[in-house]
Amino acid sequence: MLLNQQLRIGKVYLMDEVKWLSNDEQVAWRSWLAVNAQLTARMNRDLQAKNGLSLADYDVLVNLTDVPDRSLRMYELGDKLQWEKSRLSRQVMRMAARGLVERRECLDDRRGAYVDLTPAGLEAIEAAAPEHVKLIRRVMFDAFTPEEVAALTKLYQGVLERLEVKAPEVAADGSAA
Amino acid sequence: MLLNQQLRIGKVYLMDEVKWLSNDEQVAWRSWLAVNAQLTARMNRDLQAKNGLSLADYDVLVNLTDVPDRSLRMYELGDKLQWEKSRLSRQVMRMAARGLVERRECLDDRRGAYVDLTPAGLEAIEAAAPEHVKLIRRVMFDAFTPEEVAALTKLYQGVLERLEVKAPEVAADGSAA
DNA sequence: GGCTAACGGTTGATGCAGAAACTAGACTGT
DNA sequence: ACAGTCTAGTTTCTGCATCAACCGTTAGCC
Numbered sequence: 001m002l003l004n005q006q007l008r009i010g011k012v013y014l015m016d017e018v019k020w021l022s023n024d025e026q027v028a029w030r031s032w033l034a035v036n037a038q039l040t041a042r043m044n045r046d047l048q049a050k051n052g053l054s055l056a057d058y059d060v061l062v063n064l065t066d067v068p069d070r071s072l073r074m075y076e077l078g079d080k081l082q083w084e085k086s087r088l089s090r091q092v093m094r095m096a097a098r099g100l101v102e103r104r105e106c107l108d109d110r111r112g113a114y115v116d117l118t119p120a121g122l123e124a125i126e127a128a129a130p131e132h133v134k135l136i137r138r139v140m141f142d143a144f145t146p147e148e149v150a151a152l153t154k155l156y157q158g159v160l161e162r163l164e165v166k167a168p169e170v171a172a173d174g175s176a177a
Numbered sequence: 178m179l180l181n182q183q184l185r186i187g188k189v190y191l192m193d194e195v196k197w198l199s200n201d202e203q204v205a206w207r208s209w210l211a212v213n214a215q216l217t218a219r220m221n222r223d224l225q226a227k228n229g230l231s232l233a234d235y236d237v238l239v240n241l242t243d244v245p246d247r248s249l250r251m252y253e254l255g256d257k258l259q260w261e262k263s264r265l266s267r268q269v270m271r272m273a274a275r276g277l278v279e280r281r282e283c284l285d286d287r288r289g290a291y292v293d294l295t296p297a298g299l300e301a302i303e304a305a306a307p308e309h310v311k312l313i314r315r316v317m318f319d320a321f322t323p324e325e326v327a328a329l330t331k332l333y334q335g336v337l338e339r340l341e342v343k344a345p346e347v348a349a350d351g352s353a354a
Numbered sequence: 355g356g357c358t359a360a361c362g363g364t365t366g367a368t369g370c371a372g373a374a375a376c377t378a379g380a381c382t383g384t
Numbered sequence: 385a386c387a388g389t390c391t392a393g394t395t396t397c398t399g400c401a402t403c404a405a406c407c408g409t410t411a412g413c414c
């Protein structure tokens with residue numbers, strides 16, 4: 001969110017005058033914030049209500065199904081999700097307690113641990129995915145032209161570069177790299 | 178996030194076959210998710226480190242400065258922010274304890290309460306806004322053409338409509354309606 | 355008037371996210 | 385071999401978000 005332009009009146013920032021957002025930019029920005037918050041909340045609620053999964057659960061499961069042997073080192077998973085490691089640690093612990101994943105110790109590096117997708121975890125995401133995708137299609141992609149999708153991607157990836165965050169990798173076959 | 182296409186193999190959804198995302202759509206979607214998460218986290222960290230404000234604090238302050246008399250009923254504020262009312266209640270309580278806002282009881286409706294921006298609150302947001310806007314300009318708007326901004330806005334507002342959430346209102350002078 | 359429903363807001367319980375401190379194993383150079 | 389440093393992962397603490405239940409008030413309605 002941004003400040004009302006009025007705030008600037010009577011106020012001078014000596015170092016470098018602030019370049020506020022134009023009206024159109026403010027509208028875009030507020031819309032972005034709203035979509036961001038509302039869509040995330042909606043996905044969370046739907047997943048929770050229909051499948052007993054949080055969005056975080058879902059993200060972990062997706063990243064595990066993405067990978068050939070459905071098993072990842074903690075640090076690899078953390079890298080893909082871009083999460084705090086403490087968050088991942090707890091998330092995996094909770095999911096393991098529910099039987100969605102399994103922890104397995106790493107033989108060649110005794111500090112390390114693997115996270116394996118369990119059959120129950122696979123079942124859970126297979127049950128959740130169709131509705132989830134349907135929501136995303138309905139609110140976004142079914143209403144976008146291919147050109148719009150391409151434009152969006154370009155803009156988003158630019159933002160990620162400027163944030164100095166690496167873009168999520170997706171291989172040509174649709175699986176994560 | 179989405180499922181790997183492979184999951185569909187050998188699996189038939191009887192009710193209505195799932196229409197998964199195309200490759201391009203997946204890339205767009207993952208980018209969207211990444212921007213969403215990373216930019217939000219970044220804004221939060223920056224605000225916290227430089228100004229001791231959370232993004233939630235900032236959002237409340239913006240909505241109060243936006244309005245002529247810098248005071249809103251709780252339910253109006255909640256409507257603008259689209260927050261759970263319990264969240265707003267606690268947020269305002271915390272901010273009042275820090276002196277950023279002030280609660281004032283409502284005379285014509287004894288259930289109600291006003292939230293007033295305090296001078297300290299105004300000072301806080303005036304201090305925080307320039308850096309915040311600078312970040313947003315840097316990662317987004319300075320790199321976008323006016324046409325791209327317009328296109329984004331159109332797409333976002335479409336999403337909001339399909340989510341059946343009302344779009345945030347911004348008046349012609351840049352202030353919230 | 356009196357009954358009911360809806361509204362505005364708070365509270366309690368629970369679970370999750372982030373920062374920092376911590377443990378233990380692995381790597382490096384000498 | 386061993387001191388210093390780095391990496392993988394966990395834990396602790398604290399604050400925030402959500403859900404549901406709740407309370408007092410107002411409004412609708414006959």
